[in-house]
Amino acid sequence: xxxxxxxxxxxxxxxxxxxxxxxxxxxxxxxxxxxxxxxxxxxxxxxxxxxxxxxxxxxxxxxxxxxxxxxxxxxxxxxxxxxxxxxxxxxxxxxxxxxxxxxxxxxxxxxxxxxxxxxxxxxxxxxxxxxxxxxxxxxxxxxxxxxxxxxxxxxxxxxxxxxxxxxxxxxxxxxxxxxxxxxxxxxxxxxxxxxxxxxxxxxxxxxxxxxxxx
Numbered sequence: 001x002x003x004x005x006x007x008x009x010x011x012x013x014x015x016x017x018x019x020x021x022x023x024x025x026x027x028x029x030x031x032x033x034x035x036x037x038x039x040x041x042x043x044x045x046x047x048x049x050x051x052x053x054x055x056x057x058x059x060x061x062x063x064x065x066x067x068x069x070x071x072x073x074x075x076x077x078x079x080x081x082x083x084x085x086x087x088x089x090x091x092x093x094x095x096x097x098x099x100x101x102x103x104x105x106x107x108x109x110x111x112x113x114x115x116x117x118x119x120x121x122x123x124x125x126x127x128x129x130x131x132x133x134x135x136x137x138x139x140x141x142x143x144x145x146x147x148x149x150x151x152x153x154x155x156x157x158x159x160x161x162x163x164x165x166x167x168x169x170x171x172x173x174x175x176x177x178x179x180x181x182x183x184x185x186x187x188x189x190x191x192x193x194x195x196x197x198x199x200x201x202x203x204x205x206x207x208x209x210x211x212x213x214x
Contacts, residue, residue, distance in 0.1 A: 022048050027072040029097075029116060030081055034123040039112040042099045046116055053096040056086040088120055091161035100125055120159045120170075127155040131174055135181035 013021060025045040028035050030052070037045070052070055055063040059082060067081060068074045089096050100115045117123055130151040137144045144152070152174065159170030 023070055023072055025116075026052060026070065027077065029118070030071065030077045030085070031073075032123075033121050034115060034117040034125075036102070036105075036113065036115050039099070039101060039114040042114040042116040046097045046099055049097045049116070049118075050094070052081065053085060053089055056081045057089060059086060085118070088118075089158075092120070092158040095119065098124075098126065120155075124155065124159075126151060127159070127174070128177065130155055131177040132181050134174075135178045138178065138182060 021041070022045055025035060025037060025041060026048045029045065029049055035042075035045075048070065052067055055067045064078070064082070068078065071077050071081070096119060098117055098119050100117070102113045102115055104111075104113045115125065117125055120127075130148060133148050134144055134152065137148070156170035156174045159173060161170070
């Protein structure tokens with residue numbers, strides 16, 4: 001109806017083309033755990049990715065059929081979805097993905113750029129950047145500010161809290177990462193946190209993206 005509320009982004013595509021695009025992006029996300037695309041595509045893919053994790057957590061025949069119909073290469077990714085990812089988010093009530101704004105790859109890009117990633121995984125950007133911030137504060141002999149403490153709580157609250165473990169290991173993983181970054185002796189020499197995070201396996205982002213995500 002004209003003037004009605006749009007419940008989703010059309011992405012300038014027809015229904016079939018839009019669905020194929022989102023399936024392709026979410027398949028890449030499950031495979032790589034972090035993808036870079038436009039802001040609009042990332043937000044729409046995020047909805048499908050969160051739905052996919054919800055299906056994996058249900059772990060029944062119906063949810064498996066639905067997940068199989070979403071992924072383009074289910075024979076390769078269904079085992080990961082229903083084991084690694086399901087166990088990772090078993091104790092998390094929601095918020096399985098995160099969208100981070102970044103600068104465009106080049107000056108010719110018109111649409112806002114973004115990174116879509118799974119949280120609590122090996123490529124969790126905020127986890128690496130927060131650890132780098134804490135490492136820098138330790139080396140400078142200063143206490144972390146309230147924002148850093150809040151981010152530390154967010155990135156460790158559910159990390160490692162699967163049913164097969166007696167207690168969450170997120171805090172220990174975070175402390176280990178902080179010590180690793182302090183050992184690089186990079187943050188104390190004026191090298192920015194972005195470089196330290198990138199060298200520890202985080203996905204490369206721009207300084208503008210860091211400022212908006214931290």
